[in-house]
Amino acid sequence: MKRIAQRTETDWNAALAPLRRKYGRKKHPLEFRNEYQLIVMTVLSARASDAMVNKLAPAFFLRYPSFTRLASATPEELYPLLRVPGFRNKAAWIIDIAKTLAGRKRLPETMDELVTLKGFGRKSANVFMSQTGLPAAGVIVDLHTVRVAPRLGIAEHGPPERIERRLMERIDRKHWHAAGMALTFLGREICRPTKPKCHECPLSGVCAYARSAAPAE
Template sequence: MPTAVNWPKAIEPLIKKYKDFKHPLDYKNTYQLLVMVVLSAQDSDKHINKVAPEIFEKYPNMTALSKATPDDLLEALRGIRNFANKSKWLLEIAHLVKKDSAIPMNLEALTEMPGIGRKSANVILRESGKPAEGVIVDLHVVRVAPRLGIATGTDPKKIEKQIMETLPEKQWDAGMCMSFHGREICRPTPKCEECFMTKVCAYYQRLKAE
């Protein structure tokens, strides 16, 4: 990790650009957000956005979901990657939570629920307007953070820890901002010519030196 970079200052343009961007999942309330976050693991946001309206027509809230039979929910989720496990997890969550207003709004309680890891919990908190308790590290951040040089390796938990240690808490939305940057500019084949982070980017500096 380059020690010369003052990351709290260097990351500001990225946060400024993306801080008000809404997550690509097209949810309408916290219940829908939670369900869609669980469904989108190992699947695409685009696919979940497409199939979600039909699911929410059948199960409009947590109470309705808690009354679903395992067979009915399994059928409703068919076609979604890993739908058998996700069906089981959502039923367990619904039986635990029972109603929309009881959805927990802290990292510890969210990650205690089946099918919700740190990344999913961090997304739910961010999109609900709650203070960050961690850093969102999805597959885009796993690519972007080491390229920039703010973190190293490919383990999401280790990358999250490094970013949390490098940036003050008020800048922890940098994770989701890096995710948006990874979707738009720092793609698998990066558009370096369009990037506004090249001055501090380790990957770009290496390219220039070659």
């Protein structure tokens, strides 16, 4: 009787090494200059492209260069400067954050602290922590990772929180920041929603989608 070969469990720490080398040290596409700008831009980037937020940022930060200045604004004063989806809610959120953080000697540094900020969820907190060198408390899961992770086979389809938990189970903590950024850039540049460039992907050898799309021998 012909034996059927059993597929072994993928060692994702080793499998993701080429991707971490390629993308793991890349800076986030948001063009921020300090932690204040990063917090504000992260809130604004929800359901908006990073390019859109980068475009409006110079004029916004020229007028509101600090938490203290932003805390004195009204949402209506911000509307003309925030032409992004959900700008009314986001205006209120960043003013609330500014009032909370203005004058503080220390900004939030933990996941528990960051997710108390208006408009900040785990993804936003992971972005902030990865870009400011804070110890990892999770893995960035944005819309790109939600698509890429199930394609690779490292996580099943599901909400971002479930995908993040699976990534945290399968990737060593020391790689969480680098892996999160790497998966995001993989989705931006190679593993596109349509016509993914599997022939360019450093993970095609372990990718479930690439194996299923390959012609039968």
